[in-house]
Amino acid sequence: MVVDSLSVTLAGSALTAGINFLFGQATDLLRRRRRSQKDLWSVVEVPAGPAEVLDGDLVGGPVDLAVLDRYTDQLRELRSAVAEVADGLTDPDPSDADLMARVAGLRGLLEVIYGQHITFHGEQRPTTGTPLPADAATTIVNQVTTVTASGPGSVAAGRDITGTLHTGQPSAPEHR
Numbered sequence: 001m002v003v004d005s006l007s008v009t010l011a012g013s014a015l016t017a018g019i020n021f022l023f024g025q026a027t028d029l030l031r032r033r034r035r036s037q038k039d040l041w042s043v044v045e046v047p048a049g050p051a052e053v054l055d056g057d058l059v060g061g062p063v064d065l066a067v068l069d070r071y072t073d074q075l076r077e078l079r080s081a082v083a084e085v086a087d088g089l090t091d092p093d094p095s096d097a098d099l100m101a102r103v104a105g106l107r108g109l110l111e112v113i114y115g116q117h118i119t120f121h122g123e124q125r126p127t128t129g130t131p132l133p134a135d136a137a138t139t140i141v142n143q144v145t146t147v148t149a150s151g152p153g154s155v156a157a158g159r160d161i162t163g164t165l166h167t168g169q170p171s172a173p174e175h176r
Helices: 012-038 065-070 072-081 096-115 138-147
Strands: none
Touching: 012 065, 012 096, 065 096, 072 096, 072 138, 096 138
């Protein structure tokens, strides 16, 4: 089974509601992670129960903190990428490929952290709460890495790349 983590087939108010849900989940997860680092006895958990935009219920249980810690930077970046929509400052455009890739990347990352599918009403994917296949995490994280490195001036490389990379502005040609 292939996990299609980079397709979000929502439009209009459903898209806004889906983005708001993902943004809220990421924000809450980052806050709970921060609190758990201060209090060694606290446990970060997947929020169990229904959500209006989902086609099923998230299954509660502890979050794998090692996975959360490893992908915190990507989670923050993708959360920030959808913040204008979640804050109501802009309306989402389903034809904006960059926005849709970031929304799908945020969902994919939350799925890896939660260890289960997050599916919105009307999507043809496994039901929310269904465990991810064993190989899904690698596939999703590779796709999310590509999404987070797609901004202006970004450089993305897959695993097993060796060598030196120099970045910076190209020199302007000399005028004579």
